[in-house]
Amino acid sequence: MTAPFPSRAQEEWRYADLDALKPVWEQVAEPVTLTVAAGENLEEMWLPVADDVQLRRVQLALGQQASARIFALNAAPVYGRIELEVSLSAGAEFELFAANIGTGLSTNEIVTRVRHLQPDGRSLQVIRSVLGGKAAGSYLGKVEVARGAQQTDAEQSVKAMLLDRGATANCKPELEIYADDVKCAHGATVGELDPVQLFYAQSRGLPPEEARALLLEGFVMGLCEGASDGDAIRTAARDALRRVV
């Protein structure tokens, strides 16, 4: 039986494009469950497809000392949503490197709930958005640290680049901490391309539009330096950026 259709009154759906989602809800509503056993490692790469509406709902359970690293590119033409709920046992490590790239009237969002259930877990979420036209890109990231999950180290780094006046970036990191000896850091910036970097690139001979494209590629690509198949995500991001610039 399909999960009930969400409403915008629910916090984690507040920026969603529910009109776009409605017709496909029954096909995509069911979450995928991934389990990484104690001491095991998982690396996943989630690349966009051609569908107008793309929803990926994943529940990820990490055993003790398990680690998972996910590279994700969210660039649906109409509505894209990556929804990830992660639970970490003792000593587990979770890393998410994800980007929203959007143009036109598209909405792309990354929604995470990272639950540190036991001590010594580490989580890192690096999110980059490049938004042009009237596109919206969002990150809603909740980190929960349970009572007793001491020495948790949780970090969220969120940066968005807006290329046009009509583009919107939403960023909502959220912490819920019930342990007293933890490190939880988050930083968020929304900006435009750095004029000094642009000048440097132009002084080497790149025309302004080529310089912009290269810098945006770098802004997004910093993400996938550690990926074992960096070329796949690099090519996908380049294609998506080409539509935006």
Next chain:
Amino acid sequence: MSEEFNALLTVDDLHATVAGKPILNGLSLHVPAGEVHAIMGPNGSGKSTLAYVLAGRPGYEVSEGGATFEGRDLLALEPHERAAAGLFLGFQYPVEIPGVSYLQFLRESLNAQRRARGEAELSGGEFIKLARGQAEALGMDIEMLKRPVNVGFSGGEKKRAEMVQMGIMQPKFAVLDETDSGLDIDALRIVGEGINRIMRAPDKGVLLITHYERLLEHVRPDRVHVLQAGRITRSGNIELARDLEREGYAELA
């Protein structure tokens, strides 16, 4: 033949402001082809402003006077057009670009210049060969150029990488803004040799901006100019640089 006619770079009565504040106040300079000129001057005298105005950095406004490059109005060109015309700026503080590898950055830049000049682009293989040769000549491992532009480079490595870029671009004219700052003695020698190797040619020219005389002993400029309060106050040969090193700028007045 007049000096102006022969000049690669001519700066004429240049006045420039930054954020509304006058920095250059009537600077004139001729650098003929085949010569290296040094500009020395105290902090705040306008050395970097001159470099940025010549390269076309936004925010550096020319209020009076002008500059020509091989007879063309340099100030009418966009920064990337100046690069394609053969002007290279060696940055005092080379800029970091996370996520973009040096090799990609330089290959795309060089090919953009070549396209603008109507020349064929270099293939990946041709470019790597060129980059490797220039990196090795400056004592830099090609592996470093696989890393993001200047990210994690030491101050000295950034300056050396600027020289590698210059070797790859083969400009007609280089403005080198304090390329010697942050270099140890060995690196200074390597960079000095690099400038001579890449830029000492009858059809090329260099404007070497520096605080210190030491690099000049390696590069041996044809002329030395002293910049104070936004204008050239004295010109001479390398002896002038040695006097300055000994006595400081204050003695000059």
